[in-house]
Amino acid sequence: MNKPIRVVSVFCLLLFLALLVNATYLMYVRSDALSEDPNNRRVITATFSRERGAILVGKDAIARSVPSDDKYKFQRTYSQPFKYAPITGYFSWYDQTGVERSQNEVLSGDDSRLFVTRLVDLLSNSDPKGGNVQLTINAAAQDAAWEGLEALPGDAQGAVVALQPTTGRVLAMASTPTFDPNKFASHDFGAVRDISEQLNDDPRDPLINRATGTTLPPGSTFKLVTAAAAIESGNYDADSMVPGGFQFKLPQSTAVIRNHDGGNCGGDRITMTQAMQVSCNVTFLSLANDLGVEAMADQAEKFGFNDTSLEDLGGQAESLYPRDMDPPQTAMSGIGQSNVTATPLQMAMVAAAIANDGDVMRPYVVDEVRAPNLSVLDRTDPQSISKAISSTTAEELTKMLVATVDSGTATPAQIPGVEVAGKTGTAQSTPERPPYAWFVSFAPADDPQVAVAVLVQSSDTSRDEIAGGRLGGPIAKAIMEAVINR
Structure with missing residues (x-):
């Protein structure tokens, strides 16, 4: 072999080896990353050409895929987009959120539990279909939650959570402002990118599910936790006499905290029940100060603080009760201020635990997972957390x-003929913005079917009119009635 031929042969061999190495690298090393790359057009085509499963509330599909009239076979649609967006999330060519994300393997048909279904589809030459997800949501309760938030004055921000105390089933979850997931499901990918940028830049944060992703001072609704810690100490009950009066001087400080109305709560010594009825700040500041940070933190954590518990819906933030608070901060924590923060879900869990004889149930939003033929593949079993x-x-x-x-x-929150348990909360923010309004409740008190937490983060309500009972009470009442009267 002469030299020119030998050089060409070696060069071709090197090219072949380079091609072999590159193919091996792409097929084995980079395969997962490339298949998950949202810009991979083959993945996009395959994703939109498969009938994705439905998300169901009762018998109604609030998210489903319908035949498309463009080059893709199916279009994802949401029948009640704004009401359910915080739960369903969205499905787009580059990402998923909410249940669309947490249950993506089932909805897309890739879940291992759908292997037999995929095999049958292959043998029968049928188009593959995704499985269906049945939610725990009570449609009437969700309607009441959404309508209550929509009725708030102005460009309101807030959230609602309703739980079934004995199981942890999420009966309602609403958040405002919200968004239209249909716009994310569009096959116009440029428009999808534009709406994503627009909503991410929106200072109102419409993409955040405030029910699980926003933590704020819980105000006087946290007095439930303080009262629980006091009674669990063995030194108090509903009839125990506790400090009242006009004001409480914070320990190691010259600061004085007064009651919200400037009154004395009915006297210098009042019962625990009266303190709860009038939401006496002095009482619960005194109790938290006496109990100390460890006892208060232990009690808060038993209710679910400093952890997350909702496993089938992403974007959950931790509700916090810091263990490193000093005495003044600990006293202030007794009325849900200082460094204490909570999500509406967490405060709903506190109310639900009291309604459920003290047992905290893990909240869940996915009830059943079903095959395309509607056979049940899996069902969520209620689980006690603590x-x-x-x-x-x-x-x-x-x-x-x-x-x-x-x-x-x-x-x-009063309901004629029904015994209701409830607590208001008005949490102070910064001097530049109005307080946050909270309300928690459960009913019927003697046989609880629903526990509710309402947060009104902001609305066009004058500062002196903001109160948990005035803003949140009617919403909670409507939700409880919807569940009880179903």
Whole structure:
């Protein structure tokens, strides 16, 4: 072989080896990354050419795929987009959120539990289909939650969560402002990119599910946790006499904290029940100061603080009760201020635990996973997370909360013929912005079917009119009625 031929042969061999190495690298090393790359057109075509499964509330599909009239076979559609967007999330060519993300393997048909279905489709030469996801949502309760938030004055921000106390089923979850997931499902990928940038830049944060992703001071609704810690200490019950009066001087400080109305809560010594009825700041500042940060933190964590618990819906933020607070901060934590923050979901869990004899149930939004033929592949079983309080403590707290609805600050939640337990909360923010309004409740008090937490982060309500009972009470009442009267 002469030299020119030998050089060409070696060069061709090197090219062949380079091609072989590159193919091996792409097929084995980079295969997963390339298949998941949202810019991979083959992945996009395959994704939009498969009938994705439905997301169901009752018998109604709130998200489903329908035949498309463009080059892709199917179009994702959402029948009640704004009402359910915080739960369903969106499905787009580059990403998914909410249930669309947490249950993507099922909905896309890639879940291992759908292997037999895929095999049958292959043998019968049928187009593959995704599985269906049945939610725990009560449609009437969700309607009430959404309508309540929509009725708030102005460009409001807020959230609602309703739980079934004995199981942890999420019966309603609404957040405002929200968004239209249909725009993310568009096959006009440039428009999808534009709407994503627009919503991500929106200062109102419409893409955040405030029910699980926003943490704010819980204000006086946290007095449930403070009262629980006090009763669990063995030194108090609903009839115990506790400090009242006009003001409380913070330990190691010259600062003085007064009651929200400037009054004395009915006297220098009042019962725990009366303190809850009138939401006496002095009482709960005193209790938190006496109990100390460790006892308060232990109790908060038993209810779910400093952790997350909702496993089938992403974007959950931790509700926080810091263990490193000094005495003044610890006292302030007793009224849900200082460094204490909570999501509406967390405060709904507190109310639900009291309603459930002290047992904290893991919240869940996915009830069943079904094959395309509607056979059940999996069903969520209720799971207890912790025993937050004893059944005796739960009974004492329930008596106090019923009294608060009957003749205290929570009267807007009254339901004729039904015993309701509830608590208001108004949490101070910065001097530049109005307070946050909270409301938690459960009903019927003697056989709880639903526990609710309402947060009104902002609305066009004058500062002196902002109160948990006034803004959140009617929303909670409507949701409880929807569940009880179903």
